[in-house]
Amino acid sequence: EADIYQTPRYLVIGTGKKITLECSQTMGHDKMYWYQQDPGMELHLIHYSYGVNSTEKGDLSSESTVSRIRTEHFPLTLESARPSHTSQYLCASSDRDGPDTQYFGPGTRLTVL
Amino acid sequence: KNEVEQSPQNLTAQEGEFITINCSYSVGISALHWLQQHPGGGIVSLFMLSSGKKKHGRLIATINIQEKHSSLHITASHPRDSAVYICAAPRGWASGTYKYIFGTGTRLKVLA
Numbered sequence: 001e002a003d004i005y006q007t008p009r010y011l012v013i014g015t016g017k018k019i020t021l022e023c024s025q026t027m028g029h030d031k032m033y034w035y036q037q038d039p040g041m042e043l044h045l046i047h048y049s050y051g052v053n054s055t056e057k058g059d060l061s062s063e064s065t066v067s068r069i070r071t072e073h074f075p076l077t078l079e080s081a082r083p084s085h086t087s088q089y090l091c092a093s094s095d096r097d098g099p100d101t102q103y104f105g106p107g108t109r110l111t112v113l
Numbered sequence: 114k115n116e117v118e119q120s121p122q123n124l125t126a127q128e129g130e131f132i133t134i135n136c137s138y139s140v141g142i143s144a145l146h147w148l149q150q151h152p153g154g155g156i157v158s159l160f161m162l163s164s165g166k167k168k169h170g171r172l173i174a175t176i177n178i179q180e181k182h183s184s185l186h187i188t189a190s191h192p193r194d195s196a197v198y199i200c201a202a203p204r205g206w207a208s209g210t211y212k213y214i215f216g217t218g219t220r221l222k223v224l225a
Binding site: 048 | 115146148153154155156157158161199212213215216217218
């Protein structure tokens, strides 16, 4: 079983609040990913990290930001949440170059009122 | 047209039935990933395969790289198999890394 964790699992907040979604993995993986998934839709990559101090934007434009100060930790921050940010956010990690397995966290379901 | 397409989009089966989910892709890849997403949202990796067939319990995955097609089979289906099954094609990206192109998923419901 993959050791990748996300908190909170569910979050309901009001518009304008700053939020941070946490993602941690204990497998020592260099690569970590954030995906956004709307109900009934496919996953879209919003952020990617090769390793400590490296982050890249994904395919889907997102107003969120990420940081990678430690290998095991890859938090995602929304400075001012809006209803359009309501979605599920999934974190994943992998450990090698090549099309290897990505391990997914349980996801955070965010609702912005 | 999506680069990764799955069929059917929705599937309802009776317990015990043999189930097949198909994935066709237009991107050039060397392997394909099958994922399972439960109603709670968590995703579990089922198979990564680059040729032939892989089996794990009641799940069997096959791939034909030349025809750009993969299938996921579930034998003796059970209500606990109810989930969304997603195929993902890892495509070469920048600096030797890969990113996934995801299908929209097949929503399977197995009735007791």
